[in-house]
Ligand code: SF4
């Protein structure tokens with residue numbers, strides 16, 4: 291399996307990382323088997339969090355593979371925001387993981403400017419992480435968040451984080467284009483490792499798993515983390531990693547543009563529907579719809595399984611208010627549409643642009659559509 295530099299840390303990590311959240315769903319004996327099989331296959335990145343099952347994921351990892359501690363990069367996360375809480379959380383994590391240090395401690399789920407200010411402030415969690423680093427209990431410090439990356443970008447400006455963990459997949463690239471366009475280049479310039487999460491968009495891309503992993507591995511990231519909870523899934527993920535061949539930029543673009551999961555509902559932000567005679571910035575409206583619910587709600591129930599999955603995932607990232615606030619600043623919102631009919635025939639992806647605009651306006655401004 292290919293290994294890549296983990297930013298400027300001097301570590302090297304396998305392109306496939308083992309995410310520990312889903313260890314909560316399986317018995318210990320199965321977790322032990324999966325973790326050891328992953329290490330035997332050349333994987334060397336295992337990640338968990340203090341909050342996963344209140345330490346249960348960490349406990350399973352510690353029990354299963356602490357005897358092989360030198361073989362892997364161990365990453366955990368703290369959701370605490372102050373120094374004391376961070377150090378207490380780390381004490382528990384090291385105890386659960388049966389080790390004297392983690393290679394990376396991530397500030398977990400830093401989703402708002404307020405969260406970021408808290409961890410950066412005197413007496414904040416970062417101060418605790420730095421103290422633990424001086425003691426050798428933490429080797430490197432990083433930060434994580436789903437979805438819209440403004441806070442992560444601000445974090446990289448404010449502090450030299452060694453690693454940043456973010457969502458990247460070919461579905462959400464059209465909902466959060468700022469991640470690939472701004473956050474990844476910023477992290478690269480800063481020498482921070484990028485930890486990619488959600489290569490299958492929380493399972494939405496399960497029918498196209500090999501393509502989704504190939505897309506993820508082809509991004510400028512150090513490691514692609516997969517939450518693994520079965521032997522079949524581990525075998526698939528290892529196979530994808532072992533036979534991975536990079537996509538060219540054109541191939542990646544083509545894959546994303548033509549992916550069946552995007553269908554005739556997700557806007558590719560191409561702008562070919564413009565100009566609109568009343569000045570509606572159609573791609574921007576759909577971009578904000580992406581922030582709101584990842585363009586997953588389309589008002590129809592064509593396939594109940596697919597519908598249930600989308601309903602479960604659509605607000606996973608919690609960016610609804612941010613989307614509504616940004617939409618409120620648009621000078622011309624979608625309710626100004628005069629239904630001239632010009633945009634829909636121009637869309638090369640078959641989107642019913644007028645109807646989708648009305649639905650996006652309903653989500654973002656609460657105006658009725660029926
Ligand atoms: S149908 Fe509405 S959104 Fe489309 S071009 Fe005409 S006015 Fe603009």
Ligand code: SF4
Pocket residue numbers: 556557558559560561562563564572573576636637638639641643
């Ligand atoms: S043409 Fe279609 S895909 Fe392109 S920006 Fe307009 S609505 Fe989106």
